[in-house]
Amino acid sequence: MLKAEYQTRGPVPQDVIEPVEFEKPQLKEGEVLLELLASPINPSDVLTLTGQYGMLPPLPAIGGNEGVAKVIEHGPGVNAPEIGQTVLLPVGIGTWRTHFVVAADKLVPLPNEADPLQLSMISINPPTASLMLSEFVDLQPGDWVIQNAANSGVGNYLVQLASIRGLKTVNIVRRESLVEPLKAQGADVVLVDGEDLPERVKEATGGAAIKLGIDAVGDTATGRIADCLAEGGTLVNYGMMSGKPCKISPSALIFSGVSLKGFWLARWFEQASTDEQQRVYGELTQLIIAGKLKAPVDSTYSVSDIKDAVAAAAQGGREGKILVTA
The missing domain is CATH 3.90.180.10 (Medium-chain alcohol dehydrogenases, catalytic domain)
Known part of the structure; x- marks a missing residue:
């Protein structure tokens, strides 16, 4: 042993x-x-x-x-x-x-x-993705979500769960080789990160109002996601892959009214009832068994x-x- x-x-x-x-x-x-x-x-x-x-x-x-x-x-x-x-x-x-x-x-x-x-x-990444899609913004089928680190564990699950729920995703990655694999998993738009990201996102989505952004990177990557959001949008940070704090412009916070929030699954566990936890894991387990989530x-x-x-x-x-x- x-x-x-x-x-x-x-x-x-x-x-x-x-x-x-x-x-x-x-x-x-x-x-x-x-x-x-x-x-x-x-x-x-x-x-x-x-x-x-x-x-x-x-x-x-x-x-x-x-x-x-x-x-x-x-x-x-x-x-x-x-x-x-x-x-x-x-x-x-x-x-x-x-x-x-x-x-x-x-x-x-x-x-x-x-x-x-x-x-x-199943314990960490799938519920993290699922809850970030449901706990912060009341998203409806057809709505757009943008995330970075889209090829990460959470990112992959988020693409699949968003598709199952009828949501559309903009997925930001660091290199071109990750674009096609993510599209094969159901990602609607996949873009390589860069300074002109907001302009390219606007073009790719036809100027859609993106209500929810998901950030796992921190540093200036946070700000680029914020700049892609609609007025009053919500940006959720759940990681610091860059090793640096989130950087977001005063313009996004003040003039666009973007709010920055954090998510930590351990805290959700502390606050969620047993029924809520069973509901989330029950749904995820059934999707895995059916081969719809992997x-x-x-x-x-x-x-x-x-x-x-x-x-x-x-x-x-x-x-x-x-x-x-x-």
């Missing part, structure tokens, strides 16, 4: 994490033993290793925040979930490990027939190869998510 553990943080994320052996724990009343099926490496996971994320776990810690596993052994007093059942791992428990001991009543069963690689990514997977790595996995996730130029498997 292996766990991907780090005892320090540093600028090179793969240098601080390593696979560590551990012995099978004794199961207590109400617990089950799980075996990992898959767990993604998200940008927030990499930032946690470098110490740049907004909320850092105490050290030493195990990497990973989401994933799916299968039940392989019951502890005393446990009858469900059944042996072999695919389950959603609780968020934030350190999911880059081959095996887990978890209280049975904390597990959410998932359909065994669904692709575990796709299910492993994310590209670049490659998979075992826990024993966690250094290579983190290195691959930290470098740019990928065309999909890096996943950790047992």
Whole structure:
């Protein structure tokens, strides 16, 4: 049994994490033993290793925040979930490990027939995309949304969910090679970022009034998205991929009335009711089962190869998510 553990943080994320052996724990009343099926490496996971994320776990810690596993052994007093059942791992428990001991009543069963690689990514990016499309602006079919980092995990899900809901998307990327893959996923407009972005967006959309903007980059990229919005539009920031604070012009704030807001899924979890959470995840699960919602997977790595996995996730130029498997 292996766990991907780090005892320090540093600028090179793969240098601080390593696979560590551990012995099978004794199961207590109400617990089950799980075996990992898959767990993604998200940008927030990499930032946690470098110490740049907004909320850092105490050290030493195990990497990973989401994933799916299968039940392989019951502890005393446990009858469900059944042996072999695919389950959603609780968020934030350190999911880059081959095996887990978890209280049975904390597990959410998932359909065994669904692709575990796709299910492993359901906890964070899909609900982030879904909620940003619904929580800030009352969008109607035919409305436009603009986002940058459109080829990211959240960006890919946002394109698909917007299409399902009848919304149109303008998607901003950093290089030309990303244009066609995004269009193949249903993106209406894909443009490479640049100083003249507002003019090109206006031309591509026929001057449509864009009510909602989504920013994951920060720095001057935030301001370029703001300048594409209609008067009174809302700009939602959920990341800082540039490593720099959001920069938005006084003109956009004062004369165009653009409002800048932030979104963090962890805070939504704190405030949302159980029924609200179940509604969101129920919808996403059904879309994944139906094959209507999916994310590209670049490659998979075992826990024993966690250094290579983190290195691959930290470098740019990928065309999909890096996943950790047992």
